[in-house]
Amino acid sequence: MSAPEVEAKDRKILSLLAVDGRMSYTDLGKATELSTSAVHQRVKRLEQRGLIKGYGATVDHEQLGRPLTAFISVTPIDASQPDDYPERLQDIAEIESCWSVAGDESYILKIRVGTPGDLEELLGRIRSVANVSTRTTIVLSTPYENRPID
Amino acid sequence: MSAPEVEAKDRKILSLLAVDGRMSYTDLGKATELSTSAVHQRVKRLEQRGLIKGYGATVDHEQLGRPLTAFISVTPIDASQPDDYPERLQDIAEIESCWSVAGDESYILKIRVGTPGDLEELLGRIRSVANVSTRTTIVLSTPYENRPID
DNA sequence: AATGAAACAAAACTTCT
DNA sequence: AGAAGTTTTGTTTCATT
Numbered sequence: 001m002s003a004p005e006v007e008a009k010d011r012k013i014l015s016l017l018a019v020d021g022r023m024s025y026t027d028l029g030k031a032t033e034l035s036t037s038a039v040h041q042r043v044k045r046l047e048q049r050g051l052i053k054g055y056g057a058t059v060d061h062e063q064l065g066r067p068l069t070a071f072i073s074v075t076p077i078d079a080s081q082p083d084d085y086p087e088r089l090q091d092i093a094e095i096e097s098c099w100s101v102a103g104d105e106s107y108i109l110k111i112r113v114g115t116p117g118d119l120e121e122l123l124g125r126i127r128s129v130a131n132v133s134t135r136t137t138i139v140l141s142t143p144y145e146n147r148p149i150d
Numbered sequence: 151m152s153a154p155e156v157e158a159k160d161r162k163i164l165s166l167l168a169v170d171g172r173m174s175y176t177d178l179g180k181a182t183e184l185s186t187s188a189v190h191q192r193v194k195r196l197e198q199r200g201l202i203k204g205y206g207a208t209v210d211h212e213q214l215g216r217p218l219t220a221f222i223s224v225t226p227i228d229a230s231q232p233d234d235y236p237e238r239l240q241d242i243a244e245i246e247s248c249w250s251v252a253g254d255e256s257y258i259l260k261i262r263v264g265t266p267g268d269l270e271e272l273l274g275r276i277r278s279v280a281n282v283s284t285r286t287t288i289v290l291s292t293p294y295e296n297r298p299i300d
Numbered sequence: 301a302a303t304g305a306a307a308c309a310a311a312a313c314t315t316c317t
Numbered sequence: 318a319g320a321a322g323t324t325t326t327g328t329t330t331c332a333t334t
Contacts, residue, residue, distance in 0.1 A: 006213070006214060006215075011214075014207070014209050014214070017206075017207035017209075018206055018207050018208075018209055019204075019206065020204070020205060020206070021171045021172065021205040021206045021207040022171060022172060022205045024326085024327055024328085025327070025328065025329095026326080026327060026328090027327095034302080034303095035302065035303055035304075036303095036304095036327080036328080036329095037302080037303070037304080037328090037329080037330085037331095038301075038302050038303070040328070040329070040330095041301075041302080042301090049213075050210055050213065051209060051210050051213055051214070052207050052208070052209060052210075053207075053208040053209065053210055054169075054170070054207070054208045055170060055171040055172045055205065055206070055207050055208070056167075056168055056169065056170070056171045056205070056206065056208060056296070056298070057164070057167035057168050057171040057202050057203075057204070057205050058168075058202070058203040058204045058205070058206060059164050059167075059168055059201060059202060059203065059298075060200055060201050060202075060203055061299065063156070063199070063200065063201055064156060064161075064164070064201065064300070065156075066299065069249075071249075071251070071258065086293035086294070090293070090294065093299060093300070094299065095297070096295075096296060096297050096299055097292075097294060097295040097296060097297065098292070098293045098294050098295075099219075099221075099289045099290075099291075099292050099293075099295070100289070100290045100291045100292070100293060101221070101287050101288060101289055101290060102287070102288045102290055103287045103288070105287075108221065108287070112299055137251050137252070137253045137255075137258070138251060138252045138253070139249045139250070139251055140249075140250045140251060140252055141249075141250045142247075142248070142249050142250070143236035143240070143248045143249070143250060144236070144240065144247060144248050145246075145247040145248075145249070146206070146246060146247060146296065147245070147246050147247065148206070148209075149211065149216065149243060149244065149246055149262055150214070150243070174309085174310065174311090175310075175311070176309085176310070176311095184319085185319065185320055185321085186310085186311085186320095187311095187312090187313095187319070187320065187321080188318075188319050188320080190311075190312080191318075191319080192318095
């Protein structure tokens with residue numbers, strides 16, 4: 001049982017919307033050789049099928065007071081504890097992403113803060129809500145991020 | 151010389167657009183107690199100032215044939231070589247993000263592929279274009295990713 | 301599924317305060 | 318900076334193929 005194939009024109013629409021989520025149906029139609037209403041139908045279908053999960057603006061965190069990005073690898077101290085870390089951590093606003101991973105650590109978190117002091121304070125909060133040890137890797141620069149694949 | 155402060159209403163607009171990048175100016179106006187044209191002006195200004203970097207659709211990579219996500223930490227083998235790895239790696243389509251980091255490794259890459267075989271092949275390509283050693287951490291699941299902060 | 305037309309809504313532009 | 322009004326553009330629905 002495999003997922004239904006995604007058609008070439010749908011893929012084209014997806015890759016255009018991945019780059020510009022506000023592109024008009026008219027322009028999508030021109031780019032795909034389809035009428036406005038045909039594109040409209042296809043986009044609605046892609047949304048319903050969950051192939052398009054949502055639309056978001058990308059903001060400049062540096063300018064918004066959170067210039068410091070880091071990865072925090074998280075390892076449970078007591079392996080017998082229930083593994084509900086994502087839930088426990090989800091109220092911490094500074095955590096942008098949370099991945100469950102295979103390897104030495106259980107989770108990798110990506111966080112954004114203003115200053116090293118904020119990071120120190122955040123690490124304390126993470127350790128206390130979750131009883132974990134942490135390993136932090138500071139991001140120096142971001143050559144690229146969240147590039148559309150395809 | 152510091153960046154000009156971002157006003158409360160602008161922050162509100164940004165956080166609404168971060169969640170729904172296709173929200174209409176009319177609805178943004180209702181949510182911020184501003185007229186449609188005032189919101190419009192503000193959004194254009196936020197775009198010009200670079201506070202909004204762009205708008206993108208989030209696609210479901212699992213359904214699109216790339217269910218396997220991994221982090222690849224990259225360490226140069228010959229430290230005397232020029233550090234132009236982001237450039238060398240940017241033509242590799244599977245690399246979604248590239249961060250330059252402080253710590254044991256020089257770069258962290260986030261990649262998406264279809265199968266373990268594709269990953270093996272990709273690792274070979276990365277090592278050959280860049281003369282680096284790699285450490286791979288497989289993502290098992292993604293509790294959340296790219297959450298809007300604020 | 302796609303099209304074209306029609307009705308509607310929103311965006312962009314202009315002017316005024 | 319913002320409001321109000323106008324024109325232009327885009328969205329959505331529907332009948333038809």
